[in-house]
Amino acid sequence: MNELLSDTARESLLKPLFDSGWTMVEGRDAITKDFKFKDFPEAFGWMTRVAIFAEKWDHHPEWNNVYNRVSVTLTTHDAGGLSALDAKLARKMDGL
Ligand SMILES: C[C@H](O)[C@H](O)[C@H]1CNC2=NC(N)=NC(=O)C2=N1
Numbered sequence: 001m002n003e004l005l006s007d008t009a010r011e012s013l014l015k016p017l018f019d020s021g022w023t024m025v026e027g028r029d030a031i032t033k034d035f036k037f038k039d040f041p042e043a044f045g046w047m048t049r050v051a052i053f054a055e056k057w058d059h060h061p062e063w064n065n066v067y068n069r070v071s072v073t074l075t076t077h078d079a080g081g082l083s084a085l086d087a088k089l090a091r092k093m094d095g096l
Helices: 007-019 040-056 084-095
Strands: 031-036 062-066 069-074
Touching: 007 084, 031 084, 040 062, 040 069, 040 084, 069 084
Parallel strands: none
Antiparallel strands: 031 069, 062 069
16 A cells, blocks of 8 residues: 655655755645756657656656646645655656
8 A cells, every 4th residue: 555654754755856856735745846848849758758657656647738847746645645656756757
């Protein structure tokens, strides 16, 4: 099952993500980041690569794309907040 992150897990998993531009969403146990690309094909190509992992891990982003920008919010709906899967998907997004 996807469990909410403990305080110690938050320290170890979320801290590096905050350092790479992720922030907490106001009023939600969720993280968000805006990604900017050269153009729409770059943005959509990245979304397609992310989507393959999201589907494989059964863990899907809330995201919005306008031309070369993608704004992403991650949380675990069935846990009601942040789980290790959100950190895993965030790290993948930063790496792709
Ligand atoms: C039915 C399906 O397995 C669930 O809705 C999955 C799909 N993707 C999901 N994605 C996210 N981010 N959180 C979930 O709780 C979740 N649950």
